[in-house]
Amino acid sequence: MTKDAQHTYVAIMAGGIGSRFWPVSRVNYPKQFLDILGTGKTLIQQTFDRFARFIPAENIFVVTARDYEDITKEQLPQLPVENIISEPFRKNTAPCIAYISFRLQQRDPEAKMIVAPADHLILDEARFQEVCENALDFVSQNEALITLGIKPTYPNTGYGYIQHDDAEEATNVYRVKTFTEKPNRELAETFIASGDFLWNAGIFVWKLTSILNAFQKYLPEMYEVFAAEESKYNTPDETGVLEAIYHQCTSISIDFGIMEKANNVFVIPASFGWSDLGTWNSAWENMEKDYLGNACAGKRVMVIDATHCVVHAPQEKLVVLQGLDDYIVVDTKDVLLICQKDREQEIKEYTAEVKRNMGDKFL
Numbered sequence: 001m002t003k004d005a006q007h008t009y010v011a012i013m014a015g016g017i018g019s020r021f022w023p024v025s026r027v028n029y030p031k032q033f034l035d036i037l038g039t040g041k042t043l044i045q046q047t048f049d050r051f052a053r054f055i056p057a058e059n060i061f062v063v064t065a066r067d068y069e070d071i072t073k074e075q076l077p078q079l080p081v082e083n084i085i086s087e088p089f090r091k092n093t094a095p096c097i098a099y100i101s102f103r104l105q106q107r108d109p110e111a112k113m114i115v116a117p118a119d120h121l122i123l124d125e126a127r128f129q130e131v132c133e134n135a136l137d138f139v140s141q142n143e144a145l146i147t148l149g150i151k152p153t154y155p156n157t158g159y160g161y162i163q164h165d166d167a168e169e170a171t172n173v174y175r176v177k178t179f180t181e182k183p184n185r186e187l188a189e190t191f192i193a194s195g196d197f198l199w200n201a202g203i204f205v206w207k208l209t210s211i212l213n214a215f216q217k218y219l220p221e222m223y224e225v226f227a228a229e230e231s232k233y234n235t236p237d238e239t240g241v242l243e244a245i246y247h248q249c250t251s252i253s254i255d256f257g258i259m260e261k262a263n264n265v266f267v268i269p270a271s272f273g274w275s276d277l278g279t280w281n282s283a284w285e286n287m288e289k290d291y292l293g294n295a296c297a298g299k300r301v302m303v304i305d306a307t308h309c310v311v312h313a314p315q316e317k318l319v320v321l322q323g324l325d326d327y328i329v330v331d332t333k334d335v336l337l338i339c340q341k342d343r344e345q346e347i348k349e350y351t352a353e354v355k356r357n358m359g360d361k362f363l
Contacts, residue, residue, distance in 0.1 A: 001054055007110045008136060010051045011100045014044055014064040014072065014118035015090055020279050020344070022351050023335035024312055027363050032118040033071050036277060036312075037287050038297030043277065044118040048076050051114070054129050061085055061104075062118070063096050088243045094219060094257040095249040097204075099242075101211055102226045103233045111208040112136055115254075120201070121286055123273025131270045135205035138173050138266070145214060146205040147176070147259060149198025149267040150274045155188035158278060160200035160255070163191075164267050176265040179255065198269050202276070204254070210264070218261045222249055280328045280344050284310035294321075298331075310341070335362050 018031025025031040032044045039046070044062070051060055058080055062072050066086040073084060085103065087096060097115055104111050114132055122128050135146045149162045160181050164174035179200065183191065191197035215223040225248045229241045250257075259265055275282050287295035287310065294303045298313035304322040313319040313331040321329060328344060330337040339347065354362050 001056060003133070004112070004136075004140070005054070005056055005059070007108060007112060008055055008059060009104060009108070009111050009113045010055050010060045011097070011113060011115045012044070012047055012051070012060065012062045012118045013093060013096055013115065014062050014068065015087055015096065016117075016119070017090075018119065019351060020347055021283075022347055023332050023337050023362065024330055027360070028067065029071065030068070031277075033068070033075060036283050036297070037121070038312075042075055043121075044072070045075055047116065047118050047120070048079065050122060050125050050128065051116075052078075053125065054133070055114075058083070061100060063087065063100050064118075065090060088246050091246055091249050091251040093254045094222065094252045095246060097211065097254050098215055098219075098222055098226050098249075099245075101208055101215070102230055104208055105212065106230070106234055109208065112139055113206060113208060113211070115204040117202055117276070119277055120203075121273070121275045121277050123286075125272075127270070127272040131268055131272065132205065134172060135268055138170050138268075139205055139207050139210065142266075143210050143213075143264055144206065145210060145259065145262055145265045146173070147265065147267050148201045148203040148205070149269050150201050151269055151271045152192055152197065152199050155185060155192050156199065157182060157185055157188050159276070161188070161191050161197045162200050162267050163194075163197050164269070166196065169266060172268055173266050174269070176259075176267050179260045198267060199274075200255070201274055202255075204259075211258075214258045214262050214264075218258045219250075219252070222257075225249060280310050280312075280330070280339075280347075281341055283312075284308075284328075284341070308341070 014032050017027050018025035021031045024034055033042050035042050057078055061083045063085045064072055069084055069086050139146055162176055163178040164176055169175055225245050232238050232241045275286055277283060284295045289295045293308040294306060296311045299315045300318040301311050301313055302320045306321050306324045308326045309324055311321060311329045319331055326341045328339045328341055351363060
């Protein structure tokens with residue numbers, strides 16, 4: 001267990017709908033609860049196990065949508081049921097983090113917290129633990145908000161970027177200068193060449209008091225809405241007041257709401273085999289491939305004269321794929337998607353078209 005484990009908590013954010021992994025990821029059973037890579041474990045199970053290596057299970061919380069409470073219980077039987085916290089509506093990450101922060105404040109005012117998405121891939125878990133412990137040590141001694149930055153390997157235009165100072169504030173901890181959302185290719189290449197930009201992993205570490213102070217300063221209306229009901233948290237009245245609270249909250253990310261405004265934001269540059277698994281292409285990049293570059297999840301997939309494809313199919317279904325190059329092929333019981341890999345950003349448009357023509361049945 002990590003040093004000072006009794007005061008260290010994890011909030012796993014698991015409320016998203018993973019629309020870019022359609023048709024496997026559906027509104028009623030999204031990406032975080034799926035074994036996208038064919039490893040035998042779902043993404044949320046991998047995330048829980050990663051933290052349980054160094055944080056006690058009773059200090060790990062999952063914040064999810066009410067619709068996903070039962071799936072979370074089913075997939076994480078080792079997680080105490082009271083640690084599954086459900087939001088009445090999706091309002092992005094700032095209200096989610098405010099909610100768990102106010103709830104934890106009553107349990108342990110000395111708490112330090114790691115906040116992480118449920119659906120990211122991390123291959124080097126030992127290195128990840130080292131980076132988290134370095135961050136926890138720094139926030140213990142400083143009024144700091146830390147974000148983990150990934151050393152970029154190529155000019156990805158789908159990630160946010162963090163620019164940091166040259167001088168270290170502590171061992172491998174740097175003050176953040178700027179955040180940039182999803183740059184174009186030319187700008188991303190400039191960032192990579194400069195050497196002081198990192199990918200924004202969306203994993204945060206802070207003391208509870210530090211993040212609550214930041215909410216009070218940068219999102220005061222949201223802070224007041226949650227603070228007004230603080231006597232209700234961890235009581236039977238909590239569920240009743242939550243809908244009213246969320247109705248009053250702006251839908252805003254923690255990045256826009258706080259991290260890009262605060263002057264006490266720091267970053268730890270790291271490499272631990274991270275991917276946000278945001279698209280089928282990123283899944284392909286992280287799956288085992290045959291000698292022709294095909295990645296297949298499904299026991300009965302046969303690939304003939306095809307190259308660089310990603311195929312996802314039910315375990316019991318025979319899929320024979322011939323003659324395709326650089327395609328996404330995803331088969332489910334009611335939807336078959338065949339799409340060029342370089343057109344995958346259009347999958348959201350396809351789902352919108354499906355909704356227009358066929359309603360929500362296939363979403």
